Amino acid sequence: MDEVALGVLTNIGLFSFLALSAYLLLVAGELSFGQQAFFGVGAYAAGIGTAVWGLSLPVAVLLAMALGALAAWLVGLPTLRLRGLYFAMATLAAAEMFRILFELLHYQRDVDGGPVGPDGTQGFRGIRWVLERGLESHEFLLVVWATLGAVLVGFAAVERSRLGATLRMVGEDPELAAVFGVDVDRVKLGVAAAAGALAALGGALYAHHNTYIEPRNFDIMLGVHSLAYALIGGLGTALGPLLGVLVDIGLLESTRVFQGARMIVFGGLVAVLLVFRPRGLLDETVVNRIRVALSARRAVAR
Numbered sequence: 001m002d003e004v005a006l007g008v009l010t011n012i013g014l015f016s017f018l019a020l021s022a023y024l025l026l027v028a029g030e031l032s033f034g035q036q037a038f039f040g041v042g043a044y045a046a047g048i049g050t051a052v053w054g055l056s057l058p059v060a061v062l063l064a065m066a067l068g069a070l071a072a073w074l075v076g077l078p079t080l081r082l083r084g085l086y087f088a089m090a091t092l093a094a095a096e097m098f099r100i101l102f103e104l105l106h107y108q109r110d111v112d113g114g115p116v117g118p119d120g121t122q123g124f125r126g127i128r129w130v131l132e133r134g135l136e137s138h139e140f141l142l143v144v145w146a147t148l149g150a151v152l153v154g155f156a157a158v159e160r161s162r163l164g165a166t167l168r169m170v171g172e173d174p175e176l177a178a179v180f181g182v183d184v185d186r187v188k189l190g191v192a193a194a195a196g197a198l199a200a201l202g203g204a205l206y207a208h209h210n211t212y213i214e215p216r217n218f219d220i221m222l223g224v225h226s227l228a229y230a231l232i233g234g235l236g237t238a239l240g241p242l243l244g245v246l247v248d249i250g251l252l253e254s255t256r257v258f259q260g261a262r263m264i265v266f267g268g269l270v271a272v273l274l275v276f277r278p279r280g281l282l283d284e285t286v287v288n289r290i291r292v293a294l295s296a297r298r299a300v301a302r
Contacts, residue, residue, distance in 0.1 A: 072196020
């Protein structure tokens, strides 16, 4: 497999974490344009952890996830009191605040005879843990997709559990959920923190894949795309956001057919789907039909 294909597959995996982060909030009934902020928190935190402090990548990733969860929890405290588009706009404003903080962040140390660390708008170079450990492109691809696979297994377990049913109830009818004794505010705050940790996980791996990050990597358009991935792929299953990423990065970005018109095609696709399939390609109806068909096939096979 050539380097271009490896890069595309790695990016699909990396941005799937961000898409799943937005999807988790959508399931809980919240529309966020700000998940790129926590993606950035994870990227900077993990980069500082390995490049500046000399931590191992697994430890740096855990640190990044903890900070991502904390940042999302702090943002959620005031913003989750809002509803609908007010919440969406608040998350967008918060994300821009984080991007400005990244631009103001200057924290460098001398490492191997040169300064390493975030340097404001000049970016953060020298995130070389993966290169220094001799990991090849295909090996890092396996790391990304193995991690993503573990996350998807976790999503599958939650979706089949009582917690999954509670999240769906909170997302579809919070008043009814409250009647059944669910602490809606606490659930949504917990979902926000979990989504922040998930986005930070993707950001941590993204920084070590690119070896260089800068504040504009985490701009508004990344937040819009992360939300669109979930809306395109569908809200019936955690595989939906991956389908959305595959359509955008795997088809529109990586093929020359749409070169120069990717954003137009992508925007048009989102608009069409919002009209005809408002809950995405793999919505709850489609997913239930697939499950019924698979159950019937298993019953016949027995």
